[in-house]
Amino acid sequence: MSPLSLRDEEIQSLGERGWFTRASFLGEAEARAVHAEAKARVEEGLLRPAGIRRGADHTLDRDTRGDFITWVKEEEQGSAISRLRDAYAALGEVLSAEAYLGLGRFDLQLAWYPGNGARYARHFDAFPGQSNRRVTALYYLNPDWVPAHGGLLRIYPEGGPVEVEPTLDRLVVFLSERLEHEVLPAHGPRLALTAWFYGRNSG
């Protein structure tokens, strides 16, 4: 794997606005390989309807959150998903080294919106002050995405909302405690592999 580094404008954007995006993270061929493995998991029926957390409760509310998910555990070496995991580990290291974020371990989740208008209403991935998720990194796997498919990521930095297209190989990184965001209704299949990085001192 070639060493990963952050561009100056990415570090600056993360510091000033709380997020950045990179249109091509692994390159198209590699992205297609990850997509094929992710799609196979969907087709194998490994994904389950995602719940939402309300206090201590875990509830299903398909209007608030209509995606299907599975947690991705350590992969066999040699799979494209394992190489993405390695790239995320390298990303966590450079975010710590160059953006001083002090990140430790991360969880990896595959999420699929079937394309029936499913969405994920506006939310935070973490709440300030708790030792929980610090950075959200999204990697999109939608080779056939066109604007009519919708499913844009809308984030809410200071200064007004920004929409990001979930196109193949795109990476989006944001501070989990700082940025509210939502997934607009998806009218085509929509796949993403998301990493949530925890602080170095959290369990």
Ligand SMILES: O=C(O)CCC(=O)C(=O)O
């Ligand atoms: O897939 C996306 O663009 C965002 C998903 C999301 O917000 C989440 O899973 O918490």
Ligand SMILES: [Fe+2]
């Ligand atoms: Fe989220």
